[in-house]
Amino acid sequence: MEQLIAQDLSKRYYHNELTYRDLENLEKQFGIKFDNIISEISYVEKNLNLKIDNLDIKIDNLEQNIKKEPQMYS
Incomplete structure (x- = not known):
């Protein structure tokens, strides 16, 4: 599951589609x-x-x- 999330995030980052909300959700979910x-x-x-x-x-x-x-x- 984490691998899929990482792939999705890297794809969106590459296409400049990663949002601040995505980062906030990661922080909440994984304590990053x-x-x-x-x-x-x-x-x-x-x-x-x-x-x-x-x-x-x-x-x-x-x-x-x-x-x-x-x-x-x-």
Whole structure:
């Protein structure tokens, strides 16, 4: 039964049809605490943003080094 519910929810999530009421019903039925899930998602999002920012900085540094490189050999 839980497998069927999970499949239905994943299908509706994929099609962007999952509602807040669905999440409330899950919380009531299974005791799922979405506050914890939301905080975990926020944590992961912040970490990903930091990693993306670091990659942007590295890319910018590489671009600057590449621009300087031809001048070194002139």
